Every structure is written in structure tokens, then in C-alpha cells.
Amino acid sequence: MADRILIVTAVAAEADSVARGLTGGSRGPSGRTPIGPGPAVQPLPGGYALRRHASAILLPGAITPSPLSAHGPLSGTVSAGGLVPPALAQSPEPVPHGPVVDVLVAGVGPAAAAAATSTALARAALGHGPTAGPRTAPYDLVVSAGIAGGFQPDAPLGAIVVSDAIVAADLGAETPDGYLPVEELGFGHSVHRVPDALTGRIAGALADGVQRHVVGPVLTVSTVTGTAERAAELARRHPRAAAEAMEGFGVAEAAAAYGVPVVEIRAVSNPVGPRDRANWRIGQAMDSLRYAFQLLGSTVFVEPMDPIDPRDPRESL
Numbered sequence: 001m002a003d004r005i006l007i008v009t010a011v012a013a014e015a016d017s018v019a020r021g022l023t024g025g026s027r028g029p030s031g032r033t034p035i036g037p038g039p040a041v042q043p044l045p046g047g048y049a050l051r052r053h054a055s056a057i058l059l060p061g062a063i064t065p066s067p068l069s070a071h072g073p074l075s076g077t078v079s080a081g082g083l084v085p086p087a088l089a090q091s092p093e094p095v096p097h098g099p100v101v102d103v104l105v106a107g108v109g110p111a112a113a114a115a116a117t118s119t120a121l122a123r124a125a126l127g128h129g130p131t132a133g134p135r136t137a138p139y140d141l142v143v144s145a146g147i148a149g150g151f152q153p154d155a156p157l158g159a160i161v162v163s164d165a166i167v168a169a170d171l172g173a174e175t176p177d178g179y180l181p182v183e184e185l186g187f188g189h190s191v192h193r194v195p196d197a198l199t200g201r202i203a204g205a206l207a208d209g210v211q212r213h214v215v216g217p218v219l220t221v222s223t224v225t226g227t228a229e230r231a232a233e234l235a236r237r238h239p240r241a242a243a244e245a246m247e248g249f250g251v252a253e254a255a256a257a258y259g260v261p262v263v264e265i266r267a268v269s270n271p272v273g274p275r276d277r278a279n280w281r282i283g284q285a286m287d288s289l290r291y292a293f294q295l296l297g298s299t300v301f302v303e304p305m306d307p308i309d310p311r312d313p314r315e316s317l
């Protein structure tokens with residue numbers, strides 16, 4: 001079992017879906033309702049207790065938080081990804097003992113995702129006391145989760161995409177001869193490989209739960225694809241790509257800096273291709289996301305897990 005898992009989402013609706021799934025939330029339209037004000041402790045199916053917090057310690061200017069903690073066999077905290085100086089990093093309540101899943105709302109895009117993930121990992125490392133070095137963060141798994149565009153026809157709307165690689169698809173240079181990734185420019189890398197065992201176990205749990213899913217690379221882009229030409233160009237460069245989203249590579253960069261394995265799990269809300277906002281199925285994707293995390297919260301996240309070695313990001317696909 002991974003004792004401490006950090007799940008990074010971009011927006012609160014994604015965090016709600018993930019938290020509802022982890023706390024045993026059932027599939028269905030009622031689950032789309034955002035978590036609002038209510039009793040401080042709300043019992044949920046499966047013996048979990050869902051707790052809501054009115055405030056969190058954040059720097060002025062940070063996103064107004066609506067944090068939520070779910071304590072039980074799995075515990076979770078949803079909070080905004082504001083920078084918190086170490087002196088203020090004391091939680092208003094004690095960190096729960098036992099397995100913990102923290103669900104973070106980090107904002108949209110790879111930069112926001114990297115900043116928030118890195119901050120969370122740093123804070124967790126500081127929580128270990130003065131002997132903890134910067135590469136010994138107590139999280140043993142980081143997950144980038146949310147909705148995504150799916151490459152057609154392999155990743156249909158509502159399917160879950162489990163990453164076997166997280167790829168920065170526009171980190172490079174355009175030349176008269178075409179696009180060059182950073183590797184070919186001689187600086188940096190654009191691929192994080194996900195441990196095979198991790199991808200396989202997640203895919204297996206989804207298969208057992210009869211959740212339609214696809215395994216493949218998830219691309220990180222800074223601009224949502226909006227034309228058939230761009231979709232074709234990405235598919236040509238990344239023939240196995242299953243989905244595109246905007247945060248995975250930022251999350252993965254932060255996780256790699258702390259030596260923590262990372263996987264990206266996405267629910268397909270729209271096809272990658274010509275922009276047709278009316279055809280986005282965000283509610284359906286949120287339902288799939290919630291069900292996927294319901295399955296993972298009762299299987300992969302609580303089962304014995306061999307230590308996972310993060311893969312060398314320089315490995316080629």
C-alpha cells in the first residue's frame with residue numbers, strides 16, 4: 001500500500017470527483033453536485049467520514065480554498081495550491097496517522113501544476129523534521145488526475161486514460177524542417193515514464209470494475225488543441241498518444257525532483273480535434289473520474305505494493 005498519496009487536480013470540480021470516489025461515492029448525476037457547506041463531519045458509505053474545513057492558511061492572493069478532508073481507511077485533504085511558507089505550514093489540525101490521500105487543486109496548466117506539486121512535496125518533506133532531506137518527501141506516490149481530450153478513436157468520451165508516459169508535447173523548437181523536442185536540442189527531457197507495474201495495476205483495477213479505459217502516453221500541452229491539423233500533427237509525432245491535458249508534465253517534473261513515482265489518470269471529456277465546445281461531456285467525464293477513484297480507493301491504493309522505482313525520464317519511449 002502507498003502510505004501517502006498526493007493527487008493533483010487542476011480545478012475544484014475534478015478534486016470533488018476524486019474525493020467522492022475515494023470516499024465511496026456512487027456513480028450517478030447526484031455526484032456532480034459540488035461539495036458545499038454542510039455538517040463538519042459527514043458519514044459516507046464504507047465507513048468514511050467526510051470533513052469540511054472553512055479555511056486554510058494561505059498567503060494573501062492565493063486561491064480561496066474550500067478544503068475537505070476525508071478520514072477513514074483513506075484520508076484526504078482538498079486544498080488550494082497556494083504557496084505556504086514553512087513557518088505557516090502548520091495545519092490547523094493534526095496530520096492524521098495512517099494512510100493519507102491528499103487531493104490538491106493546483107490550477108490549470110503545467111506551471112501551476114508544477115508549483116503546487118512541488119510546494120506540497122516540500123511541505124511534506126519539512127513535516128518529517130530537520131533530518132529529512134529535500135529528496136525524502138513522505139509521499140510515495142503522486143497522481144495527476146482530471147479530465148482530458150482523447151485521441152480518436154482509441155480514447156472515446158467517458159473512457160479513463162491511464163498513462164504509461166507523460167509527455168511535454170510542445171517543449172521544443174519549431175524549425176523549417178519540423179518540430180524538435182528538447183532532447184534533440186540538447187537540453188532537458190520531455191518524457192516521464194510511468195512504472196509499468198503501476199500502470200498495469202491501475203488498468204487491472206479498472207478492468208475488474210468494468211470501467212472502459214485505455215493505456216498510453218498522455219500529452220501535456222499549454223494550448224487546448226482546436227483544429228484537425230494540430231490533432232493530426234500531435235498524433236503523427238506521438239502515434240501512441242491516448243490523451244492530451246495541460247498539467248501532467250508539470251506534476252511529473254515536481255515528483256521526479258523528489259524521486260517519487262508518478263502516474264496520470266484522465267477521464268476523456270472531449271475529442272482532440274476541431275474545437276466544438278458544445279460536444280464536451282464534462283459531466284460524463286467527472287462521473288468516470290469518480291468511479292475510477294472509487295475503484296482505486298478500494299484496490300490499488302490499499303493493497304500491498306512493492307516499492308516503485310521511478311523510471312529514468314531519459315529513457316526513450
Ligand SMILES: O=C(O)c1cccc(C(=O)CC[C@H]2O[C@@H](n3cnc4c(=O)[nH]cnc43)[C@H](O)[C@@H]2O)c1
Pocket residue numbers: 010011108109146147148149150221223224225244245246247269270271272277
Ligand atoms: O473553452 C471552453 O469553453 C472551456 C470550458 C471549460 C474548460 C475548458 C478547458 O480548456 C479545460 C482545460 C482543463 O481540462 C483539461 N482538458 C480537458 N480537455 C482538454 C483538451 O482537449 N486539451 C487539453 N486539456 C484539456 C486540462 O488539463 C485543463 O485542466 C475550456
